[in-house]
Amino acid sequence: MHALVKYPDTERYAHCIKASKAVRWDIETDVVKGRSFDLSRKYLPDGLSLVQEFASLSDAEKRLVSQIQGRTYANIFGLVERFITAKLLEIGRDHWFGDQNALEALVRFSDEELKHQALFRRIEAMVAAIMPPGYRFDIDPDAVARAVLSKSTWAVLVLTLHIELFVQNHYRQSIEPDGELSALFKDVFLFHWKDECQHVMLDELELKRHDAALSSAERDRAVDDFIALVVAVDGILQMQAGADAAYFCTICGRTVAGTEADGLEKQFLKAYRWQYIFSGATHPRFQKTLGGLITEGQFQRIEAALATLT
């Protein structure tokens, strides 16, 4: 007779499966619901777009900035979820045999990230249909995923945890009372957030499981990999801030040049760094989880790297 093997974290994986089933949603019937976007509403809340700091712009221009940033939000998530899905499928191999709750939880997680990619492609297409031509997002998700996956698994899992935690921050920003925010975009934040809550638990389980197998020297190199990934993310944000500021100048209906144009690009970059780097890096749960894995010196190395991105 075979004894049933007891796996230490199996209840936690089972909890994630239960949560995944409870919140299961559909792109068309739960999120889009036959609606479309219109250009009279903001797409990102002020707490994310930082539009109040775009001091030279009128209210209508600030709304346009939030719409461009909303479109970029959809594209950036379509990008990061490509490598997250690939990494989950890769580490899911560790659970082929053994704890089947862990395997199911990771399969569901991968499936949900595929759905998120589809959601954000849908959002990009809907926004593209109503915004003037000229928007550019020239970053290839597959090329980014290949580059990210060339780094250590520890670093990719830390980056993933960071992303899933900032999605939670973004949802909190989006539920601020804001009569001008698109109801459809608000629902995109809401439904994405529902999945990310259980994903964060899985990120932490997988990160701790993987971390336990590393030597001190391997972990130290992985910290460098994580810093390199954050710097690479910043490179993408710099490129997109330039593209989005140029798009704004082309479609805003007046001449924007010189110091105003330079200032706009800086503001776009500041907003993107807040959305995709600092709203995660400053998240208390991220700091606590990461701090529990690395030394004070390694933590300071990461903080020093982040400090250069301002």
Ligand SMILES: [Fe+2]
């Ligand atoms: Fe996601």
Ligand SMILES: [Fe+2]
């Ligand atoms: Fe996720």
